[in-house]
Amino acid sequence: MNIKHTILFSLFTGLQIISAQQLLTPERAVALALENNYGIKIANKNTDVAENNSGILNSGYLPTLTGNAGATIDKQNTEGELANGEVRVANGAETRRYNASVNLNYTLFDGLGRLYNYKRLKEEYQLSELEARETIETTIIQLFSIYYRIAQLSENTEVLQQTIVISRDRLKRAGYQFDYGQSTKLAVLNAEVDINNDSISLINTKQDLKNTKRDLKVVLGNSFSEDFNVDTDIDFLIALNKTALLEKTKANNVALLQTEKNIAMRQFDIKTNRAQFLPTVGLVGSYGWNESSNNSPLAFTLQSTSSGVSAGLNLTWNLFDGGSTITRVRNAKIALENQQLQKEQLVLSMERDFENAWDDYENKLTIFRVQEKNIKTAQSNFDRSQEQFKIGQVNSIEFRQAQLNLINAELSRNQAKYEAKLSELTLLQLAGELLNVQY
Template identity: 50%
Template structure:
């Protein structure tokens, strides 16, 4: 096999392998909206957060607020079997004869009782009212915590989703570079056959084909790994293949500025802090309720039956009774050793701590927003610069192609122009998704991540 046949065979084999590999990984495009829907439905973290919301919602029920009375039922049964002997100690009857002993064997006594009791707290210093309010606010806090989980998971989703998109575009770019190297190898072989080039150009092209083929294979493997990462976030079959939507659009700058202006009212971390303060206010009121009396109502209905056997002096009897009782009680814990006073003081201190936490978070959020805004603008500028850089390198590459055909530059110089274009395209590709992720992080800080289209 001569050199020309070897090169052509090598190119065909590499191309066939690359085509077969591509066919394995091709699949339908997973739209962003569908990815978000799958995340909300299947992600483990979001499911756990939703369960916490459901528990908190159950806790806000009136069944958990001590507003309803407690009703209890009691019942019992007793059985007694007794053998007795009564000795009169020499006593005589009316006729003067000694009285005989009286022996009762197996005397059975049975007793039955049943009752139903009702207790109701009419007034407890408004403690249960404020506890119920706390449960309501705790439910709102749990919803905010679930929202934060969703926002963090969505950032994770798009971080991986855009990584899949970036790697897919990289594969396309690298495949284009591989095709250019293949075409150069064929052209170099023809030039060699007609005495217009030496073997060095053919060997250089062959080396470049090998390098580009390896780059394509590595990029495809990275893409496959990223697809598995996204399947983990979506909680679906790890081997399911798909393509990501590579279309990226940015939110209008005026809209971004409007979101930033309202960030302190919409940031989920600050909203949780405000909710903690509301809950601590009710904790103070609940502590104050300990200083007030408690008024309660009680009621009961009972039934009793007793079956008594005959004794030495009395015949057998059966007694049945029914009782109905109602009452009211007042309990005022005038002094409990100071525990109520300490509880109230601690509740007030905790309220002050929550205010300090809120102020600290406000400062941190303002800093994070300022940093995120700067990072976003910087990322957009870099993306614009890289876009211009690609255009410049494309022009340089096209001219290098023409000069290579005319023999005015070497294959090494052409390869350098090709690599420059390749690097510029890959860098621009990364800059695009870096800018989009920076935008999403900024939107999360402003509390608008769940309110924008992707």
């Protein structure tokens, strides 16, 4: 196979490999994570538990109904004396008793304790939803940190592959120059060392790319088994408004919303404990059936059956329990005060974190734009050095330096681009808007 055929075969094989790799878009990655990530699944299951706990079946508002049944058999030897002095003996006299009943208990009033507990369970359910949302937001940030790392490594791989092509051409030219006596063997050796270093960098980058793809598959719950590429084109939300975003942070930040739910729960704890100062009124009712049989000649009745319904009200009032209820009320008030202090502390920290995140986003976006301009300068310098190297006006070391400057500029630009995008997503997470934007 000649060189021309070899090149065509390599290009065809490369196109087949690229076409075999699916393009995993950010939207698709987020959808797969929401459906298959194990952390999100666990958070959703915990939300289901909280929803069950907040239902009417766990509220204490429904009555309790119990059934009882029993049977006993006695065998006894009995001796008795009648009024006329006659003595009678009953050996092995058997007595059988059967009973069954259905009992109803229902609390009519408990100082509104059930009401406050029911409302607290609703707050717990909403808190679990916020915790699930926090898990989702954290997972999405983790997802994109890996996704954009793959994108960066993919672009770095392309840069290093192009670098090797240039380094090979340089080695070839250095060999020609040495053969015709235009340079020394040192230039050839330097070119060989540089192409070996470039090859090592490419091998390490490809290995990092494979490892990072495996990390992404773990976040996706291993739901994407095929090899894939990621989208390296990103858009920035240039229209972000700092003042409006800060207001959204104060209104929608998930940590702040969780604190507000905890405050509401502490308020219901106080009311629930205070309800124990009031009496409890309950309704009781039952339907019972009893049957007894006795074959003893000394028994007054040989068989009896009874059934009936009973109902009543009862009142329970714990007039003094040694101060336990008073202590619980006081502790609940302290817990509420602590929760309010935590909210104030969180607001201060949140405002600081927002300012830091905003500045970090602006700085990284500016650095990315500067790096893009730096690419043009480095590319222009490399192109000029390459032309001068071809005609012998620039030596191998100077050409290599221009090449390294371009490589470093491209790698720095790739890093700055994805760091700026991650900084933007972090800012949106802080503002509670991460789930409301297009990726």
